Amino acid sequence: MAQLLEMRGLTKTFGPVVANDNVSLKLDAGEIVGLLGENGAGKSTLVKMLFGIYAPDSGEIFFDGQPANISDPGDAIAQGIGMVHQHFQLVPPLTVAENIMLGAETVAHSGVGAFLGRMNVAEAEAEVRALSEKYGLHVDPSAVVEDLPVGVQQRVEILKALNRGARLLILDEPTAVLTPKETDELLKVMRALADEGVGIIFITHKLREVLAVTDRVTVLRNGKYIGSAITADATQQSLAEMMVGRSVVLRVDKGEAEPGAPVLSVQNLRVKDDRGSDAVEGMSFEVREGEILGIAGVEGNGQREMVEAITGIRKVEGGNVVFGGDDFTNASPRSVSEWGVAHIPEDREKDGVVGNYSVADNMVLNTYFKAPFASRGIRVMSEVRKWALQLIEKFDVRPRTITSPVTSLSGGNKQKVIVARELSADNRLIVASQPTRGVDVGSIEFIHNQLVHQRDAGKGVLLVSAELDEILGLSDRIAVVYEGQVVETLAGESATRERIGLLMAGGSGDS
Amino acid sequence: MTSPVTTDPEAGNQESSALAAGLRGLRLPIIAVFLAAVVGGILLLISGDNPFSVYAAIVDESFLSGSGIGRTLEKATPLVLGGLAVAFAFKAGLFNIGGQGQLLLGAAFAAWIGYSIGLPTVIHIPFAMAVGGLVAALLGAIVGALKAYRGAHEVITTIMFNFVAGNLTDYLVSRDGPWNDPEGGAIARTPRLQDSAIIPTWGEIPMGFFFACFFAVLAWWLLNKTTFGFEIITTGANKHAAKYAGINVNRIIILTMAISAFLAGVGGAVQSQGVFGRFEASNNTGLGFDGITIALLARTNPIAVIPAAVLIGGLNASTTRLQQDFRIEPEVVSILQALILFFVAAPSVVRYIVRWKGLDDAEDIQLTGGWGS
Numbered sequence: 102m103a104q105l106l107e108m109r110g111l112t113k114t115f116g117p118v119v120a121n122d123n124v125s126l127k128l129d130a131g132e133i134v135g136l137l138g139e140n141g142a143g144k145s146t147l148v149k150m151l152f153g154i155y156a157p158d159s160g161e162i163f164f165d166g167q168p169a170n171i172s173d174p175g176d177a178i179a180q181g182i183g184m185v186h187q188h189f190q191l192v193p194p195l196t197v198a199e200n201i202m203l204g205a206e207t208v209a210h211s212g213v214g215a216f217l218g219r220m221n222v223a224e225a226e227a228e229v230r231a232l233s234e235k236y237g238l239h240v241d242p243s244a245v246v247e248d249l250p251v252g253v254q255q256r257v258e259i260l261k262a263l264n265r266g267a268r269l270l271i272l273d274e275p276t277a278v279l280t281p282k283e284t285d286e287l288l289k290v291m292r293a294l295a296d297e298g299v300g301i302i303f304i305t306h307k308l309r310e311v312l313a314v315t316d317r318v319t320v321l322r323n324g325k326y327i328g329s330a331i332t333a334d335a336t337q338q339s340l341a342e343m344m345v346g347r348s349v350v351l352r353v354d355k356g357e358a359e360p361g362a363p364v365l366s367v368q369n370l371r372v373k374d375d376r377g378s379d380a381v382e383g384m385s386f387e388v389r390e391g392e393i394l395g396i397a398g399v400e401g402n403g404q405r406e407m408v409e410a411i412t413g414i415r416k417v418e419g420g421n422v423v424f425g426g427d428d429f430t431n432a433s434p435r436s437v438s439e440w441g442v443a444h445i446p447e448d449r450e451k452d453g454v455v456g457n458y459s460v461a462d463n464m465v466l467n468t469y470f471k472a473p474f475a476s477r478g479i480r481v482m483s484e485v486r487k488w489a490l491q492l493i494e495k496f497d498v499r500p501r502t503i504t505s506p507v508t509s510l511s512g513g514n515k516q517k518v519i520v521a522r523e524l525s526a527d528n529r530l531i532v533a534s535q536p537t538r539g540v541d542v543g544s545i546e547f548i549h550n551q552l553v554h555q556r557d558a559g560k561g562v563l564l565v566s567a568e569l570d571e572i573l574g575l576s577d578r579i580a581v582v583y584e585g586q587v588v589e590t591l592a593g594e595s596a597t598r599e600r601i602g603l604l605m606a607g608g609s610g611d612s
Numbered sequence: 613m614t615s616p617v618t619t620d621p622e623a624g625n626q627e628s629s630a631l632a633a634g635l636r637g638l639r640l641p642i643i644a645v646f647l648a649a650v651v652g653g654i655l656l657l658i659s660g661d662n663p664f665s666v667y668a669a670i671v672d673e674s675f676l677s678g679s680g681i682g683r684t685l686e687k688a689t690p691l692v693l694g695g696l697a698v699a700f701a702f703k704a705g706l707f708n709i710g711g712q713g714q715l716l717l718g719a720a721f722a723a724w725i726g727y728s729i730g731l732p733t734v735i736h737i738p739f740a741m742a743v744g745g746l747v748a749a750l751l752g753a754i755v756g757a758l759k760a761y762r763g764a765h766e767v768i769t770t771i772m773f774n775f776v777a778g779n780l781t782d783y784l785v786s787r788d789g790p791w792n793d794p795e796g797g798a799i800a801r802t803p804r805l806q807d808s809a810i811i812p813t814w815g816e817i818p819m820g821f822f823f824a825c826f827f828a829v830l831a832w833w834l835l836n837k838t839t840f841g842f843e844i845i846t847t848g849a850n851k852h853a854a855k856y857a858g859i860n861v862n863r864i865i866i867l868t869m870a871i872s873a874f875l876a877g878v879g880g881a882v883q884s885q886g887v888f889g890r891f892e893a894s895n896n897t898g899l900g901f902d903g904i905t906i907a908l909l910a911r912t913n914p915i916a917v918i919p920a921a922v923l924i925g926g927l928n929a930s931t932t933r934l935q936q937d938f939r940i941e942p943e944v945v946s947i948l949q950a951l952i953l954f955f956v957a958a959p960s961v962v963r964y965i966v967r968w969k970g971l972d973d974a975e976d977i978q979l980t981g982g983w984g985s
Binding site: 412414433434435437438439444446448451452453454455456457458462466467469470475478479480 | 837838839840842846849850852853854855856857858859860
């Protein structure tokens with residue numbers, strides 16, 4: 102097919118940091134190109150230049166064979182470039198049709214309605230319906246966006262771009278927020294769009310998805326173009342090595358577990374969610390010393406509330422949380438962490454770090470008050486710095502500075518800061534919630550090895566993850582949750598992807 | 613770990629970079645004051661005055677003569693404390709606009725202690741100040757508790773408590789009130805304070821100003837050097853992370869509001885004990901609100917509150933001279949103040965006017981933190 106896009110020799114620097122160094126990328130109409138790279142490799146910078154958010158320092162962009170002059174996102178949209186951001190740009194209380202039409206509303210044709218610019222709802226909804234049928238993106242145009250699951254909201258974003266006439270779609274880590282089932286559906290939609298002639302740039306960390314849907318792959322590392330590959334010739338292993346620049350062990354290497362006494366025992370736990378409805382409805386399980394218990398389940402089945410209740414952040418409505426032999430039901434977060442519970446939170450930006458604090462302050466976020474970091478209520482900054490310098494070295498946090506604010510780090514390095522802090526304290530139980538979400542292959546390998554290392558040191562690990570591969574690769578036992586309850590607990594070695602998938606979806610697992 | 617870390621390569625330049633950051637932070641306020649002077653000068657030109665001679669008169673009146681400096685510092689003293697109150701609360705993400713009410717309570721209760729009991733000076737002065745501050749702190753703690761446990765937004769509650777405090781103090785010193793000065797006739801005020809409660813001056817310089825500076829340094833130290841300060845700033849920067857880190861967020865909100873209100877209350881006490889020698893409601897009009905201007909001008913840095921308050925205090929101290937020499941109404945000074953606030957609060961406007969590289973987004977202060985959370 103015809104060439105749709107060519108980005109030639111793009112360079113972008115931020116102060117001393119070269120985010121993109123002479124990067125090139127080509128895309129044909131109807132082609133899906135996977136853009137791969139570690140956190141901070143420059144993928145987002147590249148597509149942001151294409152979408153007009155950043156201006157390149159040098160280099161050229163050709164769209165439809167013409168030099169494209171894109172100085173802001175409005176230009177990009179006008180020329181037929183659409184982007185679906187990681188964080189959706191939707192107005193939650195408006196309907197699907199209203200969101201899609203926003204900024205390009207169909208207005209009543211006559212009368213007072215036309216004068217006041219009243220939106221012609223019926224016409225807008227018909228337009229959306231036609232559009233969604235054309236591309237097989239099924240959405241109810243009259244549904245209110247905030248009531249829709251994340252996967253459907255994402256479809257609304259895609260429809261919004263298509264409605265503006267997008268012939269090139271940029272999808273920035275679209276599957277990071279999706280359940281496995283929603284991901285499969287998105288991949289199908291992408292294929293259908295490509296068949297209609299839309300060119301797609303697909304940014305992701307998940308090699309399985311890249312192999313499933315892309316035609317070609319372009320890899321960046323440290324802001325430089327490393328190479329391209331035809332997807333049909335690539336394997337997970339070969340792509341991972343291109344990204345990281347060394348051979349990567351994708352399978353976690355771990356020996357037999359040697360479980361000891363229980364460190365955590367959750368008995369008939371009941372917890373409510375933010376809106377006051379029951380989220381955890383009688384969950385029971387046990388984590389022993391020296392074992393990893395994986396909690397598998399589609400997100401939104403009570404995992405978040407369960408973790409928050411165990412760590413003291415959320416109120417327990419019923420049942421018990423017991424550490425060792427001591428009851429910690431509704432204990433304060435401080436007393437939970439003082440007993441020896443480390444917590445890698447699900448939402449790292451919100452809970453795990455203070456963005457405008459330095460790396461050093463974040464490294465002592467929950468130990469700042471203890472010796473040697475404080476003495477009689479006075480902070481001892483020299484000790485804090487010394488500790489932080491040790492941790493960034495040991496956990497390979499990049500860049501190697503403890504004074505820069507954590508917001509300036511890439512997602513993977515933020516996660517390393519949290520992992521470093523939580524796994525370096527002298528703990529007995531590790532609660533790890535989505536520990537590798539949005540993290541690149543090299544860091545995933547590192548974090549997985551750390552968790553296994555903690556297990557081998559005799560600590561209990563409670564691993565909550567929506568990634569089946571992660572659960573299957575790490576867990577010694579797997580508890581599958583559905584609608585706030587543990588439906589079944591399986592031994593790690595006997596569990597299969599299919600069986601867990603069925604249990605996660607609410608099936609009995611026997612059929 | 614590849615090698616043991618024995619030395620700290622960043623420790624040395626850490627201090628100097630903190631200083632550099634502090635100096636960088638000064639740029640925006642200085643440019644804002646300059647731009648305000650330019651725009652104010654244009655207004656003066658339009659109204660037929662020579663802006664240079666007006667500004668020269670302000671500087672001469674407020675900053676060059678001994679008695680002028682004394683007057684400026686006297687005006688600046690409650691402004692330092694009111695500015696500190698706002699800046700301190702900001703650190704925990706709280707917007708205390710109840711400084712006016714807290715200041716009135718502090719002024720009234722300090723006056724009551726000052727006139728009603730007899731004590732040796734060394735005890736009487738701090739005791740009256742402490743009572744004034746603590747009564748205000750109690751009000752602040754109520755605001756904090758309403759926020760922490762009931763989710764009532766502090767902007768709303770502090771505005772409402774301004775009315776409560778204003779009417780309460782009006783009543784206390786009114787004819788029917790218990791603290792009324794029988795010799796005052798129609799004027800609602802307390803009797804004169806006993807000499808033992810009056811804060812003395814050191815030459816022309818009011819000693820109250822040194823109390824205010826002491827509190828500024830104390831607030832800076834508390835925020836930047838102690839674990840308590842770390843808890844306050846963490847709560848302000850990210851409440852969720854603070855809770856996750858085991859910080860008792862409700863406790864921090866209540867204590868921060870109490871300390872903030874305490875500072876405003878001491879500001880009122882200094883007015884009664886150092887300036888007027890009694891409490892009279894009309895003597896304190898608007899002081900609490902000037903604290904907001906000063907906190908913003910100081911970019912919520914407790915130490916920077918001192919020069920910011922001296923600047924605004926100097927402007928206020930010059931109004932009489934301007935009226936005498938130029939027949940310029942005191943409102944001109946209010947316009948200058950408002951312009952300064954405008955440019956400080958709208959850094960993107962300043963950035964548009966002064967295309968100065970490095971005046972970046974990091975210098976924005978978020979005023980809306982806490983709304984809707």
